[in-house]
Amino acid sequence: MALDAETVTFLSRLAEEGARPFHTMSPREARDLLGTLSARIGDGPTMARSFDANVGTDANRTFRVRALIPDDHPRGVIVYFHGGGWVVGSIDDFDCLGRTLASQSGCSVVLVDYRLAPEHPYPCAVEDAWSALNWTVEHLDELGGTNAKIVVAGDSAGGNLAAVVTQRACRLGTPSVALQVLVYPVTDCDLDTPSYTQAENQLLLSRDAMAWFWSHYAPDPASRRDPQVSPLRAADLRGLPPTVIVTAEHDVLRDEGEAYAQHLSKAGVTVDHIHFDGQMHGFFSLVNILLSSANAIEYVALKIRTSLA
Numbered sequence: 001m002a003l004d005a006e007t008v009t010f011l012s013r014l015a016e017e018g019a020r021p022f023h024t025m026s027p028r029e030a031r032d033l034l035g036t037l038s039a040r041i042g043d044g045p046t047m048a049r050s051f052d053a054n055v056g057t058d059a060n061r062t063f064r065v066r067a068l069i070p071d072d073h074p075r076g077v078i079v080y081f082h083g084g085g086w087v088v089g090s091i092d093d094f095d096c097l098g099r100t101l102a103s104q105s106g107c108s109v110v111l112v113d114y115r116l117a118p119e120h121p122y123p124c125a126v127e128d129a130w131s132a133l134n135w136t137v138e139h140l141d142e143l144g145g146t147n148a149k150i151v152v153a154g155d156s157a158g159g160n161l162a163a164v165v166t167q168r169a170c171r172l173g174t175p176s177v178a179l180q181v182l183v184y185p186v187t188d189c190d191l192d193t194p195s196y197t198q199a200e201n202q203l204l205l206s207r208d209a210m211a212w213f214w215s216h217y218a219p220d221p222a223s224r225r226d227p228q229v230s231p232l233r234a235a236d237l238r239g240l241p242p243t244v245i246v247t248a249e250h251d252v253l254r255d256e257g258e259a260y261a262q263h264l265s266k267a268g269v270t271v272d273h274i275h276f277d278g279q280m281h282g283f284f285s286l287v288n289i290l291l292s293s294a295n296a297i298e299y300v301a302l303k304i305r306t307s308l309a
Helices: 005-016 027-041 095-105 124-138 157-172 207-217 221-225 254-266 291-308
Strands: 049-055 063-069 076-081 108-113 149-155 179-183 243-250 271-280
Touching: 005 271, 005 291, 027 095, 049 124, 063 095, 063 124, 076 095, 076 124, 076 157, 076 291, 095 108, 095 291, 108 124, 124 149, 124 157, 149 157, 149 291, 157 179, 179 291, 243 254, 243 291, 254 271, 271 291
Parallel strands: 076 108, 076 149, 149 179, 179 243, 243 271
Antiparallel strands: 049 063, 063 108
């Protein structure tokens, strides 16, 4: 199926404004580009309460989280890791998405401002993600109640972090994760899958851009084969919580997202995989810009509500 008309128009406007491919920019320039997109997205729904907090006791590895609490009786708590190739993105850039997800799911959302590469390469983001998950457990009473169930979620590189920390929680037996939601996640370091090499998939995220992101996050190619970097390579996926996976047709990461869904299913994990035809990588977070974003968020929110019911 061809890329949908709304997305074509959006990409055309970016091109007219002089937006450049990620791999031709510095990390700072790429972060500024994402900031301009978040300005277009605008504000999300009003929350009953929200607050920022610092996580970590070591000044060298302190990072922010933002708690978005939609009402007085949230169904659960979603720990959300934003996308951006581990190099770009912030909780400010994803605030609208977090608020929208909180409003529609009825859950509190904890946005995680994990440290970014290349200043903080692997394993910094993984350790921050793990610390944020445990911080959430320690603060459940103010987030959703001491018995609130936890959902771990993320998109793209954030989906990678969500998958990695969920695997770790499963191995250790704690904390308990009720559901994981992975939106077009990075699950492997293989840049030569069919979806990576298809010309029609070289859009907002391309094969060259992913090579650029990997070079900043995990500059040692050997480290990329570690399951904490490429969760698809984990030897045993048994015992993981029910999983929702979202993939997009015109996405270089499509094949590895589908492969992770298949591996989870073979391991006996309940998987709900939805594929969005005509969509590109990044559509989920383009709230208020693409109708497909609203449709995908509505679907994910429904699955979360159903799972926590």
